[in-house]
Amino acid sequence: MIIHLDFESKTPIYTQLTDRIIAGIAKQEIVPGERLPSVRSLAADIGINLHTVNKAYKELEQKGFILNHRQKGVVVNPDGVPKADVSFQKEMKEILHPLIAEAICRDVNKKDFMELCEEIFTSYVHKEES
Amino acid sequence: MIIHLDFESKTPIYTQLTDRIIAGIAKQEIVPGERLPSVRSLAADIGINLHTVNKAYKELEQKGFILNHRQKGVVVNPDGVPKADVSFQKEMKEILHPLIAEAICRDVNKKDFMELCEEIFTSYVHKEES
């Protein structure tokens, strides 16, 4: 899995990193139980600060995506990722609300918006599953 | 239009404010050509600094939602808001991608996600129009 970051983006690097890893899990490029590179090696690979990788891993751990075993190192949660809870529902709403409001103002068709979501959805879902 | 902000939130106050105003325009609580409160009065109303309101207004102006009329003051763009362009399409994708990726990991059904979007959409669209 190649991780490409945009250093000129408004999104913090650590957020981009967590997003990329979550995308990898969604696409099943990384599977439960699989080992992730160590903080040190990943930082060196990408060419970013240790703290930044660490912060990304901490966030993923807090969200239940990964576990930090003293021996095995960092692994994707073998039990799979925690299901969507109330807090994630709330997060989705908080993100979608302003986005959809602006879309409406800008005359984006509901149908077009839905098709965009569809498109993104299928871009992630593994073939066998769809 | 009553504007309620969450001062504990991680999203900056000025962003919340722009979001609320965009929502107001989407719901047609505020219509093109209508006057918005002055920076100072809105700041006083909400209980925040005028610079914070100013920043929100500037952002809305830059997006083409509002403009500064030398006689009327701050008004919602009478020509309506600029249609979705490539840059907004890109913005939508950048927001939706990580959200949908995480949703997939968390086992959110595509159907459920779509229904959530539907629900939010209809919450904005004016009755007569839907």
Place this chain on the structure above:
Amino acid sequence: MIIHLDFESKTPIYTQLTDRIIAGIAKQEIVPGERLPSVRSLAADIGINLHTVNKAYKELEQKGFILNHRQKGVVVNPDGVPKADVSFQKEMKEILHPLIAEAICRDVNKKDFMELCEEIFTSYVHKEES
């Protein structure tokens, strides 16, 4: 002479007004000795504040474009407009410098820039004179 102002412009109304009057003189739509409308009537015509018209007139007077006769009212300077002095030379430079610098950065050809100036020049100069 019809004066059209843009109330949504960043340029102050009084500046737009002086610019329009100077343009009128340049195009010889208004000639030396000709009477301009009174502050009061012009303000009413355009639908702006008295003070604003007054400020424009004051600026034109200070630049030597118009005179304020107690009896005749406001007239275009019968002796013609004062020739370009050092101060106007300086003003031209101060305006042209940043404009040309940005034009160079933006890859505007010197030739193209010159042609634009030519075009604007001829748009003002009276036929018989060119």
Place this chain on the structure above:
Amino acid sequence: MIIHLDFESKTPIYTQLTDRIIAGIAKQEIVPGERLPSVRSLAADIGINLHTVNKAYKELEQKGFILNHRQKGVVVNPDGVPKADVSFQKEMKEILHPLIAEAICRDVNKKDFMELCEEIFTSYVHKEES
């Protein structure tokens, strides 16, 4: 690059600053990819408030002259500055129109005006290129 500002001038400090930086880019004293001083250090150097510098940087960023690299800091756009678009064409016209109108009134020869532009143009263009 030494930046000298006129604190007595009518043009806002932040505008003077952006102008000076654009001039530096035009003269190739600053090249694409090059790092600009941090907001704080530049503010300290010039002896102005950091917010004023920030405003200048934001304006340059919005115009596409510079961007904020999360690792390198503020850098001149490595892809070069965006070419002149319709909006810049319009801006040029809005600046040149009143200037040329007044020049005509003040009996400035078209030839003289052109020579002034020439002179300013060549003052920016790098020797090797002209």
Place this chain on the structure above:
DNA sequence: GTGGTCTAGACCACG
């Protein structure tokens, strides 16, 4: 009274 500009000082997120 309105927004524009400038200053000053403070806290936090980021890297």
Place this chain on the structure above:
DNA sequence: GTGGTCTAGACCACA
């Protein structure tokens, strides 16, 4: 140490 955000208070130009 960097920029982002927020507050506060001040002066001025504009209408």
